[in-house]
Amino acid sequence: xxxxxxxxxxxxxxxxxxxxxxxDEAEPAAEAEEQEPEKMPLYQGVLVEADAxxxxxxxxxxxxxxxxxxxxxxxxxxxxxxxxxxxxxxxRTSVNGYGFKTDGVFFxxxxxxxxxxxxxxxxxxxxxxLIGVRYAFxxxxxxxxxxxxxxxxxxxxxxxxxxxxxxxxxxMEVVGGLHVExxxxxxxxxxxxxxxxxxxxxxxxxxxxxIPGIGIKSIGNVGFNYTVGYKF
Amino acid sequence: MLACVLLLAACKExxxxxMERYVRLYAGFYQMNxxxxxxxxxxxxxxxxxxxxxxxxxxGYIYDRVPRKDSxxxxxxxxxxxxxxxxxFEDTLxxxxxxxxxxxxxxxxxxxxxxxxxxxxxxxxxxxxxRSTRHFIDSIVINSIEVNTANVENIKIYHTP
Numbered sequence: 001x002x003x004x005x006x007x008x009x010x011x012x013x014x015x016x017x018x019x020x021x022x023x024d025e026a027e028p029a030a031e032a033e034e035q036e037p038e039k040m041p042l043y044q045g046v047l048v049e050a051d052a053x054x055x056x057x058x059x060x061x062x063x064x065x066x067x068x069x070x071x072x073x074x075x076x077x078x079x080x081x082x083x084x085x086x087x088x089x090x091x092r093t094s095v096n097g098y099g100f101k102t103d104g105v106f107f108x109x110x111x112x113x114x115x116x117x118x119x120x121x122x123x124x125x126x127x128x129x130l131i132g133v134r135y136a137f138x139x140x141x142x143x144x145x146x147x148x149x150x151x152x153x154x155x156x157x158x159x160x161x162x163x164x165x166x167x168x169x170x171x172m173e174v175v176g177g178l179h180v181e182x183x184x185x186x187x188x189x190x191x192x193x194x195x196x197x198x199x200x201x202x203x204x205x206x207x208x209x210x211i212p213g214i215g216i217k218s219i220g221n222v223g224f225n226y227t228v229g230y231k232f
Numbered sequence: 233m234l235a236c237v238l239l240l241a242a243c244k245e246x247x248x249x250x251m252e253r254y255v256r257l258y259a260g261f262y263q264m265n266x267x268x269x270x271x272x273x274x275x276x277x278x279x280x281x282x283x284x285x286x287x288x289x290x291x292g293y294i295y296d297r298v299p300r301k302d303s304x305x306x307x308x309x310x311x312x313x314x315x316x317x318x319x320x321f322e323d324t325l326x327x328x329x330x331x332x333x334x335x336x337x338x339x340x341x342x343x344x345x346x347x348x349x350x351x352x353x354x355x356x357x358x359x360x361x362x363r364s365t366r367h368f369i370d371s372i373v374i375n376s377i378e379v380n381t382a383n384v385e386n387i388k389i390y391h392t393p
Contacts, residue, residue, distance in 0.1 A: 092347075095247050100347055147350045149342070153294060154287060154309040160351060162344070204343035 044074035049229030077118030088212035104140025106213030193223035249349035256305035288316035310353035330367035
């Protein structure tokens with residue numbers, strides 16, 4: 001656990017160290033751009049990223065996993081239409097002996113806006129501080145097993161299994177984070193996600209404990225990413 | 233950022249069930265008192281001297297010779313559409329013991345609460361009656377048909393002294 005955390009901390013530090021010199025070096029270039037405004041071509045490339053944080057945490061969690069990746073289209077270094085997808089699942093036995101199992105996919109579509117001034121193409125290091133929104137959904141099936149129904153006084157408890165319950169969960173996310181070019185076309189970034197689920201569970205509905213893309217439903221409203229990406 | 237990482241890594245779901253799961257049929261004992269002056273009958277709470285309650289055909293007691301009871305909480309059988317109880321009323325002063333059978337008919341609803349809490353049954357009362365015996369109980373009135381986690385008196389059991 002501590003080894004993994006140390007790894008994350010080192011990666012984080014690497015990201016910050018890359019930002020600080022980037023600011024110093026990029027400023028003269030930005031000033032030059034102000035003096036000679038030049039229309040930047042609309043298409044500036046595609047950034048393909050994979051999330052290292054969820055991969056690391058999947059190794060830490062014993063009962064669930066999540067892997068995700070995404071692409072962002074760079075439009076004039078300002079607007080970034082984004083598409084992300086991932087796989088996630090859980091296989092959990094509660095302290096009561098209840099079981100929950102699922103494997104599913106999730107998709108997110110939306111866009112980001114770069115709060116930083118675009119750096120000219122000749123600048124050595126690119127950086128983006130992005131904020132954006134996503135619409136996300138996950139179609140998946142799940143099993144809830146070994147639910148004990150107490151019939152206390154009258155008879156032995158009855159066991160219930162709810163198998164293959166299908167659902168499509170929808171939510172939106174407000175995202176924000178920093179992405180820095182640490183080597184030519186190689187990017188590191190971190191981001192925070194605030195997840196707002198649409199709708200609520202009906203009374204008596206066999207609702208999922210874990211939602212791919214959200215995580216554990218009761219605590220999964222904030223997410224974190226540490227991404228490694230390449231810009232084509 | 234480090235704080236975020238540590239916070240998220242430390243997040244552990246709470247598996248404690250914090251929802252109310254106690255479902256009982258609440259029954260109150262009443263007697264009709266005659267006002268000699270006005271001739272009117274008024275409803276009053278009745279304290280049973282000594283009360284025992286057990287499920288029909290079962291050995292165990294829900295209440296076993298409990299003194300001065302004016303109400304009982306009865307667990308309904310969630311694997312049947314009827315629950316029958318034997319209520320034994322004991323008057324220690326007069327040394328009288330009488331028993332009545334209370335039959336409660338209902339519809340059952342199974343509700344899943346959550347992964348932490350599992351599921352429970354709630355009931356909608358259809359009929360409550362004393363079958364063939366009327367030693368102590370005169371009549372039964374359904375006050376609230378929904379038997380769920382709400383603490384509401386569902387039936388009134390009347391006795392005439």
